[in-house]
Amino acid sequence: MTIKAVLFDLDGTLLPMDQDAFVKLYFGSLAKKLAPRGYEAEKLISAIWGGTKAMVKNDGSRTNEQVFWDYFVSLFGEGARQDEPHFDAFYRTDFVNAKAACGYTEKAAGLVQAVKEKGLRTALATNPIFPDIATSQRIRWAGLNKADFELYTTYENSRFCKPNPAYYQAILNQMGLQGEECLMIGNDAVEDVAAMHCGMQVFLITDCLLNGDKADITAVPHGSFDDAIQFVKNL
Numbered sequence: 546m547t548i549k550a551v552l553f554d555l556d557g558t559l560l561p562m563d564q565d566a567f568v569k570l571y572f573g574s575l576a577k578k579l580a581p582r583g584y585e586a587e588k589l590i591s592a593i594w595g596g597t598k599a600m601v602k603n604d605g606s607r608t609n610e611q612v613f614w615d616y617f618v619s620l621f622g623e624g625a626r627q628d629e630p631h632f633d634a635f636y637r638t639d640f641v642n643a644k645a646a647c648g649y650t651e652k653a654a655g656l657v658q659a660v661k662e663k664g665l666r667t668a669l670a671t672n673p674i675f676p677d678i679a680t681s682q683r684i685r686w687a688g689l690n691k692a693d694f695e696l697y698t699t700y701e702n703s704r705f706c707k708p709n710p711a712y713y714q715a716i717l718n719q720m721g722l723q724g725e726e727c728l729m730i731g732n733d734a735v736e737d738v739a740a741m742h743c744g745m746q747v748f749l750i751t752d753c754l755l756n757g758d759k760a761d762i763t764a765v766p767h768g769s770f771d772d773a774i775q776f777v778k779n780l
Contacts, residue, residue, distance in 0.1 A: 546725035554731035555671035557753035560687040561648030609700035652770035669697035708739035
């Protein structure tokens with residue numbers, strides 16, 4: 546079946562990053578921002594991790610946003626919902642501190658452009674554990690715009706997370722496509738390769754490859770940005 550669309554991961558793919566350094570800067574800035582609201586740093590960070598795990602396990606009955614906040618409130622009480630605007634304020638201001646852990650390559654925009662020149666549709670399949678306000682910023686850090694993608698996933702508009710195949714199926718449903726009509730370009734040997742369960746082809750960019758389980762990726766096309774661009778041109 547002919548490829549009609551290309552899905553892109555963001556963190557570590559279009560946006561090179563040191564994931565551990567990114568998390569450290571992100572959580573450090575968030576804890577500092579919310580300290581005046583009475584949140585103790587260690588408990589807050591633990592709650593964010595717990596909320597993230599809850600989103601990854603989402604069964605689709607609620608949005609990821611609802612799952613996160615229900616978990617967060619279960620720890621801090623119903624009044625914590627009133628602090629959501631303070632989280633939004635953090636993403637508008639201090640979240641940019643985490644950019645220091647991210648790289649930049651013009652080849653990211655070049656890859657997206659190569660896809661468009663092929664007349665293919667584009668979607669940003671970034672794990673939807675962040676709000677739109679944070680995802681929009683990371684798109685810009687990569688030298689791209691939201692308009693470069695037909696859709697992009699956030700915790701507001703998604704009900705599943707990677708590596709659940711239902712996450713990819715939801716994108717297919719929204720775009721009206723079959724898995725065999727799509728290519729997923731990512732950097733995670735688990736989360737992005739999971740797209741294959743929906744029939745998608747997968748290409749892994751290895752600049753910031755995540756493969757903690759040492760999965761055998763020899764059967765999965767992989768390589769540099771240049772290799773990815775050539776792969777797209779050969780579709």
